[in-house]
Amino acid sequence: MNLQLYPTAFDLRARARKVMPNFSFEYMDGGAGQDIGIKRNWDALDAVELMPRYGRVVSPPPVDAFLFGRPYSAPLGIAPIGGPGTAYPGAELHLAAAAQAARVPYTLGVLSGIDVEQAAKIAPDVLWYQLYRFAKNDHKIGLDLARRAQAVGVHALVLTIDTPVRTIRPREVKSGIVNPFKLTMRLRLDAMTSPRWLYALAKHGIPRFVALRRYMPPNLTSLEESAAFIRQEQGGAFTWEEIAKYRDVWKGPLVLKGVLHPADAERAVALGVEGLFVTNHGGRQIDALPASIDALPAIRAAVGKKATLILDSGVRSGVDVARAIACGADAAFAGKSFLWSLGALGPKGPAHLIDIYANDLRATLGQLGCMTVGELSTIGKRHPGAWTPEQLAG
Numbered sequence: 001m002n003l004q005l006y007p008t009a010f011d012l013r014a015r016a017r018k019v020m021p022n023f024s025f026e027y028m029d030g031g032a033g034q035d036i037g038i039k040r041n042w043d044a045l046d047a048v049e050l051m052p053r054y055g056r057v058v059s060p061p062p063v064d065a066f067l068f069g070r071p072y073s074a075p076l077g078i079a080p081i082g083g084p085g086t087a088y089p090g091a092e093l094h095l096a097a098a099a100q101a102a103r104v105p106y107t108l109g110v111l112s113g114i115d116v117e118q119a120a121k122i123a124p125d126v127l128w129y130q131l132y133r134f135a136k137n138d139h140k141i142g143l144d145l146a147r148r149a150q151a152v153g154v155h156a157l158v159l160t161i162d163t164p165v166r167t168i169r170p171r172e173v174k175s176g177i178v179n180p181f182k183l184t185m186r187l188r189l190d191a192m193t194s195p196r197w198l199y200a201l202a203k204h205g206i207p208r209f210v211a212l213r214r215y216m217p218p219n220l221t222s223l224e225e226s227a228a229f230i231r232q233e234q235g236g237a238f239t240w241e242e243i244a245k246y247r248d249v250w251k252g253p254l255v256l257k258g259v260l261h262p263a264d265a266e267r268a269v270a271l272g273v274e275g276l277f278v279t280n281h282g283g284r285q286i287d288a289l290p291a292s293i294d295a296l297p298a299i300r301a302a303v304g305k306k307a308t309l310i311l312d313s314g315v316r317s318g319v320d321v322a323r324a325i326a327c328g329a330d331a332a333f334a335g336k337s338f339l340w341s342l343g344a345l346g347p348k349g350p351a352h353l354i355d356i357y358a359n360d361l362r363a364t365l366g367q368l369g370c371m372t373v374g375e376l377s378t379i380g381k382r383h384p385g386a387w388t389p390e391q392l393a394g
């Protein structure tokens, strides 16, 4: 496999579109509404300009970073992905292994095909864990998952707050994916067009929600039944009171994912939350949300140094990582592009994509005249889309 043919994330996307079943590509790539939120994320990042300074020796600048006191090789990571096996069976295993080898954070999503104990064996130094809201019986399932994550040394617990309701992703619907998920005849026929996907399926089996299996009645065995169980148990967005409950139980860094308004950021910090994902869920929830890069500066201004800020949504290159850090983030994570990498290159994809991001970030730092990642926050920048306090006031 000639990796040089895929020097950017978009090259991986083009290849994935060609070689994956249609439903799998549409699941990983499609957004809410007309994909306007996805495009807004890309356009808003593209609009950020960074001013270089020349006249000193900078090469090769290091890109390593500390997040919540732990060293990582770069200020970038893999965002949580639910049902990643739909995009590529066995995705979690490859993502976890690549993250561990490269020493960048891997956020395992709760709706995954491996459980947190297995992930911790593959990625012991870099594992973060994301939870959705399982509120029944006083959060019995959710709090137990948090305790299990603690027991296996997960570094940070991420509570996703930006999915208060289910919304529709039209490309996913049109591709034949139904909710709860069902391996219909149409999907089976679609899968037949992709030897790569079928090979991964043969190796790893039909994707299942393994982390939740122990909470399901034993008679629920099929994929459809377990998806229906999850639909009953999971839903809504964490309230501030519920977040406080998780703060009590979880002893490590607690991170909220989905913050766009600085007032929410301040409230989270007041509750003892240490990290925030500034994100619009990659444009997958609704089309009208601000680009996360445009929401970022006001959040940094509101929380100062009291929280670690992670930007995701639309990150496709090391230049984007640099833009995010210049505009106030401590790190940038990516979701879709890691699925593109798997779709395009199989198990070798995620490691190649991490290299693309890290090498591009290194080159960007050098080009801008920065000796360290931290210096990015001190350089000149123009950010035309950033939300102002007046706009935020409504």
Ligand SMILES: Cc1cc2nc3c(=O)[nH]c(=O)nc-3n(C[C@H](O)[C@H](O)[C@H](O)COP(=O)(O)O)c2cc1C
Pocket: 027, 028, 029, 041, 079, 080, 081, 082, 083, 109, 110, 111, 130, 160, 257, 279, 280, 281, 282, 283, 284, 312, 313, 314, 315, 333, 334, 335, 336, 337
């Ligand atoms: C297929 C897919 C599934 C996702 N599932 C989850 C999830 O289960 N939990 C979550 O917090 N975010 C989920 N996300 C959102 C990502 O964590 C992340 O916020 C988003 O992908 C970032 O934008 P990007 O795709 O442009 O990089 C998902 C994203 C994708 C593409």
